[in-house]
Amino acid sequence: MSDQCCCCSDCGAMPPELKRKFDELDRYIAELHPDDNPDRSRGFLIQILHRAQGLFGYLPEDVQKFVAARLKLSPAEVYGVISFYSYFTDKPVGRYKINVCTGTACFVKGASKVLDEFKRRLNIKEGETTEDGKFFLGALRCVGACSLAPVVMVNDKVYGNMTAEKVADILKECAE
Amino acid sequence: MNVNLKINDRPVTVEAGSTILEAAEKLDIKIPTLCHFKMDCFHMEHRSASCRICVVEVKGRPNLAPACSTPVMEGMEVKTNTLRAINARRTILDLLLSDHPKDCLTCPKNLNCQLQELAQEMGLHHLLFKGEQSTYNKDLSSNAIARDLDKCIMCRRCETACNSVQTVGVLSGVGRGFKAVVAPAGLRPLAETECVFCGQCVQACPVGALSEIDYKYPVWRALNDPGKTVVVQTAPAVRVAIGESFGLEPGSISTGKMVAALRMLGFDKVFDTDFAADLTIMEETTELIERVKNNRDLPILTSCCPGWVKFLEHQFPELIYMPSTAKSPQQMFGAITKSYYAQKIGVAPENIVVVSVMPCLAKKYEASREEFSRNGVRDVDIVISTRELADMIREAGIQFDQLDEETYDSPLGESTGAAVIFGATGGVLEAALRTAADWIAGEDLQEIDFKAVRGLEGIKEATVKVGGLELKAAVCSGLGNARKLLEKIKRGEANYHAIEIMACPGGCLNGGGQPYHHGDTTILEKRMEALYRADAGLPIRKSHQNPSIQKLYEEFLGEPGSHCAHTLLHTTYIDRKHPKK
Numbered sequence: 046m047s048d049q050c051c052c053c054s055d056c057g058a059m060p061p062e063l064k065r066k067f068d069e070l071d072r073y074i075a076e077l078h079p080d081d082n083p084d085r086s087r088g089f090l091i092q093i094l095h096r097a098q099g100l101f102g103y104l105p106e107d108v109q110k111f112v113a114a115r116l117k118l119s120p121a122e123v124y125g126v127i128s129f130y131s132y133f134t135d136k137p138v139g140r141y142k143i144n145v146c147t148g149t150a151c152f153v154k155g156a157s158k159v160l161d162e163f164k165r166r167l168n169i170k171e172g173e174t175t176e177d178g179k180f181f182l183g184a185l186r187c188v189g190a191c192s193l194a195p196v197v198m199v200n201d202k203v204y205g206n207m208t209a210e211k212v213a214d215i216l217k218e219c220a221e
Numbered sequence: 222m223n224v225n226l227k228i229n230d231r232p233v234t235v236e237a238g239s240t241i242l243e244a245a246e247k248l249d250i251k252i253p254t255l256c257h258f259k260m261d262c263f264h265m266e267h268r269s270a271s272c273r274i275c276v277v278e279v280k281g282r283p284n285l286a287p288a289c290s291t292p293v294m295e296g297m298e299v300k301t302n303t304l305r306a307i308n309a310r311r312t313i314l315d316l317l318l319s320d321h322p323k324d325c326l327t328c329p330k331n332l333n334c335q336l337q338e339l340a341q342e343m344g345l346h347h348l349l350f351k352g353e354q355s356t357y358n359k360d361l362s363s364n365a366i367a368r369d370l371d372k373c374i375m376c377r378r379c380e381t382a383c384n385s386v387q388t389v390g391v392l393s394g395v396g397r398g399f400k401a402v403v404a405p406a407g408l409r410p411l412a413e414t415e416c417v418f419c420g421q422c423v424q425a426c427p428v429g430a431l432s433e434i435d436y437k438y439p440v441w442r443a444l445n446d447p448g449k450t451v452v453v454q455t456a457p458a459v460r461v462a463i464g465e466s467f468g469l470e471p472g473s474i475s476t477g478k479m480v481a482a483l484r485m486l487g488f489d490k491v492f493d494t495d496f497a498a499d500l501t502i503m504e505e506t507t508e509l510i511e512r513v514k515n516n517r518d519l520p521i522l523t524s525c526c527p528g529w530v531k532f533l534e535h536q537f538p539e540l541i542y543m544p545s546t547a548k549s550p551q552q553m554f555g556a557i558t559k560s561y562y563a564q565k566i567g568v569a570p571e572n573i574v575v576v577s578v579m580p581c582l583a584k585k586y587e588a589s590r591e592e593f594s595r596n597g598v599r600d601v602d603i604v605i606s607t608r609e610l611a612d613m614i615r616e617a618g619i620q621f622d623q624l625d626e627e628t629y630d631s632p633l634g635e636s637t638g639a640a641v642i643f644g645a646t647g648g649v650l651e652a653a654l655r656t657a658a659d660w661i662a663g664e665d666l667q668e669i670d671f672k673a674v675r676g677l678e679g680i681k682e683a684t685v686k687v688g689g690l691e692l693k694a695a696v697c698s699g700l701g702n703a704r705k706l707l708e709k710i711k712r713g714e715a716n717y718h719a720i721e722i723m724a725c726p727g728g729c730l731n732g733g734g735q736p737y738h739h740g741d742t743t744i745l746e747k748r749m750e751a752l753y754r755a756d757a758g759l760p761i762r763k764s765h766q767n768p769s770i771q772k773l774y775e776e777f778l779g780e781p782g783s784h785c786a787h788t789l790l791h792t793t794y795i796d797r798k799h800p801k802k
Contacts, residue, residue, distance in 0.1 A: 106406075106407060109406065118390075119384060119389075119390025119391070119393065119406075120390070120406040121384075121390055121391055121392055121393035121404075121405055121406045122384070122390065122393045123406070124393060124395060124405075124406035124407060125393035125394050125395050125406075128395045128396045128397075129394075129395075129396065129397050135407070
């Protein structure tokens with residue numbers, strides 16, 4: 046990341062851990078050479094946001110502004126894309142991101158029962174994070190693993206052939 | 222290459238790449254449109270084809286085609302009014318209206334609404350669908366632009382105005398499906414964004430989702446307060462547009478009628494922003510000559526336009542040393558009224574109310590900027606737009622078109638031709654050149670029409686020889702064009718002495734507070750032509766020859782650029798990208 050920040054005036058006060066993440070995101074964007082063809086820079090937006098959310102856990106305003114400035118897009122446009130896709134979030138989420146697929150195949154095979162069981166056990170609604178900041182519960186559309194329906198993802202790990210009974214096991218696994 | 226096709230069995234030949242809509246226009250066949258918005262002279266076209274109101278039947282094509290975005294093809298046969306097309310259009314309109322409030326009677330765009338017009342044209346007298354209605358809080362956070370998203374039809378014309386034309390980039394489609402809205406990042410209120418309040422989104426909005434923050438009532442209150450002396454100033458571009466609100470031809474110069482109407486409304490003094498425009502030229506030209514002679518801080522940028530100034534403060538804070546420090550005419554007028562004029566009439570500044578009538582919505586914001594008050598008294602108290610003044614005249618029952626012409630009061634009502642052209646892109650620079658040329662040459666030059674800087678083009682250049690000096694100047698209107706020019710300057714690729722920049726394409730005549738033109742650019746051309754006609758018809762056409770201005774300097778300010786002038790008439794700018802904590 047260059048010395049002069051493009052988005053905020055408090056880089057000097059940035060904690061090293063945060064700065065490391067921004068540096069990594071900056072390197073990732075640089076490798077895509079978005080400046081070579083500015084007209085096409087918005088084509089990189091989604092993959093960059095994907096990477097950014099992987100790094101930061103969510104997409105806070107500073108990250109949105111940073112990405113916007115690097116791609117020469119307006120922050121409003123970046124926010125527009127984030128708000129369109131349910132995958133992206135601009136709010137901090139729990140350490141364990143539980144996402145229940147509610148795509149057609151999973152839905153038919155009983156995803157809603159699985160989702161209800163997570164809601165009951167965690168005592169939160171869809172899109173919320175538990176008070177201790179440990180679990181986030183969300184619902185996704187198809188993750189492309191329909192043969193394993195119904196599917197649940199916890200962070201990057203996929204659990205197939207889910208049932209409501211298996212919910213307790215998953216939560217226990219996370220606690221370990 | 223040309224393409225031949227038939228629309229409603231009538232043959233027409235158009236250039237390849239044209240749309241069905243353009244071909245139909247050539248035949249004077251009207252196809253209804255709603256989301257489509259086109260302003261050729263500014264190279265702007267919003268062609269999202271999202272509303273589908275313009276669907277037509279094309280022979281051999283299974284589905285209906287949106288005329289606004291379907292290119293013509295050789296041998297194409299188009300029917301615009303088949304039963305299938307009419308039914309589809311009615312259904313689409315019905316669906317649009319199912320999620321649109323029906324409170325037209327109290328809507329700020331009532332009788333200026335393209336959705337209302339469409340419903341009337343299509344004769345829709347009852348609605349079939351009763352669907353869910355969006356409900357959002359109104360955004361009244363700024364003092365310039367009101368957002369009422371319940372009325373938004375998601376045509377996204379405002380986004381094109383904000384992002385593509387102005388490159389301000391505040392508005393974007395947010396969310397998806399029924400919950401989608403056009404909003405700033407993070408759904409912030411407009412006042413907390415980089416919005417410059419140019420109001421081009423308000424001009425582009427076909428419905429009442431975007432409008433001005435209304436200040437008519439505070440004006441009525443001031444007019445009915447016996448303890449206040451209420452003074453009004455009218456900006457140059459208002460006089461060539463307000464007549465449109467009363468059925469006069471676009472391009473009518475309504476100065477005299479407007480003055481008469483303002484007097485009937487009860488203003489104690491009817492003055493002219495043009496006076497202050499002449500004053501601006503005195504200060505700005507002094508600064509220009511000083512900077513050119515010392516070759517420092519060039520180019521000098523004009524500072525009359527508050528939208529442009531805010532744009533610079535947000536987007537190019539490293540260049541904030543460039544604009545002239547002269548206040549805008551509106552603010553100079555306020556400052557002089559509450560000092561020089563207050564003394565003259567023996568009224569305390571706090572008992573004077575300065576009302577501005579502006580073609581602009583950013584002027585509402587400008588008047589509220591912290592810098593523009595002295596000892597807790599604001600330079601300008603209330604700002605209303607051309608449209609709001611027209612509403613007040615109507616509310617008072619004044620027959621505008623029947624009025625006899627009257628003239629402005631003295632002394633702050635006297636002005637020159639150089640001031641009236643401030644209302645068009647290029648006008649401020651031309652006015653400055655008229656004065657600079659005289660001052661540098663030390664004589665009263667006769668060649669005063671600088672035609673190279675006139676016209677609606679986005680960026681214009683001129684090299685003017687004055688005395689021994691060769692002045693390189695540029696004129697820029699529309700913030701997208703300003704961005705291009707400023708980036709060139711930053712890269713060291715442009716070498717100018719002076720640049721005029723106006724936020725709105727075409728200048729103030731196309732301001733966000735002007736009567737709605739709905740994309741009809743011939744109206745703008747006529748307003749511009751009227752401004753230059755007004756200039757040519759005035760006996761004095763150079764700012765420094767305005768006798769009231771000369772007297773103001775003699776009696777009060779001293780010389781242009783004097784200490785007193787600097788205290789009252791100059792300002793500073795703020796780096797808004799790196800706000801101080």
